[in-house]
Amino acid sequence: MSSVTPVHLGFLVFPGFPMAALTSAIEPLRAANEIAGKTAFSWTVIGEEDGPLNASANVVFQPDQILDDAEGLDYIFLLSSPQGGFENPRKGNGRLRHLVRHGSAIGAVSGGIFPLAASGLMDDRLTSTHWCYKAAFQTEFPELECSDDVLVIDRGRYTASGAAAMFDMMLKLIDEQLGSSVMTEVACWFQHPLVRAEGVQQSVPAFKTDGLAQDTPRPIARAITLFSENLENPLPIGDVAAEVGVSVRQLERGFRQVLNQSPLQYYRTLRMNAARQMVIYSRDSLTEIAQSVGYVSSSTLARHYREAFGVTPNEERRRANRFRVEDNRPLPSV
Structure with a gap:
């Protein structure tokens, strides 16, 4: 099931990106490598430009490389707050389109769907949208179709509603690359009790109550x-x-x-x-x-x-x- 060359993922982070989403992506991949006894996955954290940026908890974070230098990615995921976006949209969006043309699957988690949608690469695709951003997203991108599912995969576009959904997305990639036994062990390592696949809807609070x-x-x-x-x-x-x-x-x-x-x-x-x-x-x-x-x-x-x-x-x-x-x-x- 595994390939000789590791699956390489890029995580493009914008100022204010949710750190939980990044750790929910990288940690299961790290665990999968350790359990499998080989490097089945590799990853790079990418910034639009060189230099540190602040994550959601106001923690200063230094990406590994800039977007212009990113090549050979099997997947690239955008991590952002809903207000995130490129300082130079024409250049940044052009670079994303270049990566997609050269074979990269592209996706986003949480607020990262906003800059991904702004790039035009979600046109005619279904997107998973976190319930707390849904109204704002539909207002800004009324032509795009939103889903309440925790994760959506639609013709080379991978979207996850939040950090926990990103963990599920990585479990899916681990299953495809290393098989269900490794995937299950990764889930158990992190006490992730329920592996959610496509078609599972988000849990949405019933306001003013403790129930769902x-x-x-x-x-x-x-x-x-x-x-x-x-x-x-x-x-x-x-x-x-x-x-x-x-x-x-x-x-x-x-x-x-x-x-x-x-x-x-x-x-x-x-x-x-x-x-x-x-x-x-x-x-x-x-x-x-x-x-x-x-x-x-x-x-x-x-x-x-x-x-x-x-x-x-x-x-x-x-x-x-x-x-x-x-x-x-x-x-x-x-």
Whole structure:
């Protein structure tokens, strides 16, 4: 199953990249080499230009080489915060296209999908998008199709929603290269209890509760899905109740039992969380953000936003921008 030449992976890191995603990629590969007793995988950490950069925990990190010097990569993965991107987009994106033309598979983890999508190399491809970035990503790249799966592989494009999903992606590569026994031992080394493949959806918090959305009763879970899919044009609660096969009163009772709030309150929470993603991670105006989550005016959005988060959208955006400039801290990094 193994090849004579090691599979070589490049990890292109941008300022603010999530360190957990990098270690979740490299550590299983290191373990696979050790278990197999040979160098089946090699890797290089790449920067756009020479010099150190700050990772998500404000740790200074020195890449091994610059992107211009990267050659012979079997895979290249982009690691970034959602705000990450090339200082010189024309040169950087051209270099990525060069690598792909010469046989490199390309992918991204967590916020790295933003610069990868901006390169044009995800056009007509499905991408795994972390739930906390999804609204912002769809706003910036409305032509691209997002998936809630933890990882997606689509015709030479490898995307993972977050650090744990990146570990799963590496397990898949280990399985292909060294077989299932080595892959399983790697998973056990790191006490990785569940090996997730394509088609497994992300776990998404049911806001205001300690449970997860898949743990809720079927009518409530279905209502949550309808709410999530209809943020821009909110549905009447009566229509949602009819769609999930219960009365409005039953839906109200179910939401209060499971989520300790009404369906309307929960719906607003979803809309506020989507708005917050766009406030922090996009450059859209407040009017555009308001319209995208079903508000006619930005003033109504701002009032509800303040009730939900204790700050106005403008205050939140100024604070996020200050962190990026002063501390290089993406909010959040997963």
